[in-house]
């Protein structure tokens with residue numbers, strides 16, 4: 652009999668991916684050993700030896716993982732013009748139009764039921780649920796939209812959760828990296844990522860070089876936010892070359908948008924006055940800005956300028 656260990660190994664050796672669905676599905680199962688009460692427990696029955704799991708449990712997590720990829724990081728999930736179903740659902744159902752990160756508990760609520768049902772019916776059940784068994788036979792399909800997984804397998808998934816999550820994220824990164832020009836995709840796939848602040852000395856130096864004026868509107872001030880010139884959600888790193896002092900008004904109005912070329916020129920001039928790491932150059936800055944415009948901001952979207 653084949654063990655779950657061998658099955659997982661088989662998955663990583665042979666997976667043929669046309670979308671992110673397979674590793675995403677497996678990633679959702681890593682939660683089976685230690686989910687919280689309100690995070691979909693109603694869809695998991697324990698008979699002592701096995702868990703019987705309704706696909707709603709998977710759908711909640713699927714949505715949870717795909718939501719930031721779509722809304723926050725704007726990463727395509729598939730080659731070409733085809734859009735994966737989860738993205739279509741985000742556009743179709745108004746409930747998803749939320750700015751901040753949404754929890755698994757929230758996506759387990761009734762108001763998401765229609766969206767979950769559509770994802771299950773037209774996406775998970777039709778394609779990945781059955782197909783995945785060929786690559787990785789760790790559960791049995793039972794009633795419609797339900798599967799059985801042994802508690803031994805669940806224990807294995809729980810005990811190896813961190814390694815498996817990293818390995819699955821690696822598969823996802825490789826796949827997404829083939830058609831997304833976006834920095835640090837592995838970092839973007841991690842669930843929790845804190846936005847680091849610029850250190851105090853560098854912040855003070857930036858303010859001093861700007862002569863205590865807002866980088867965008869030139870207003871003099873005493874307190875500034877450190878703005879990510881190329882949006883954090885694209886660059887996903889806090890580097891001195893990309894940080895500028897901004898007044899509250901400019902900072903909140905710019906948010907995660909990309910600024911007009913005038914400011915690109917200004918930041919390049921500003922950066923000439925700073926001591927930066929050897930990796931920095933004017934052409935590097937220009938290409939980061941241009942890549943962000945095409946791959947994150949949107950080629951046809953108007954760029955941000957201060958009022």
Ligand SMILES: [Zn+2]
Pocket residue numbers: 865866867868869870897898899900901902
């Ligand atoms: Zn300003």
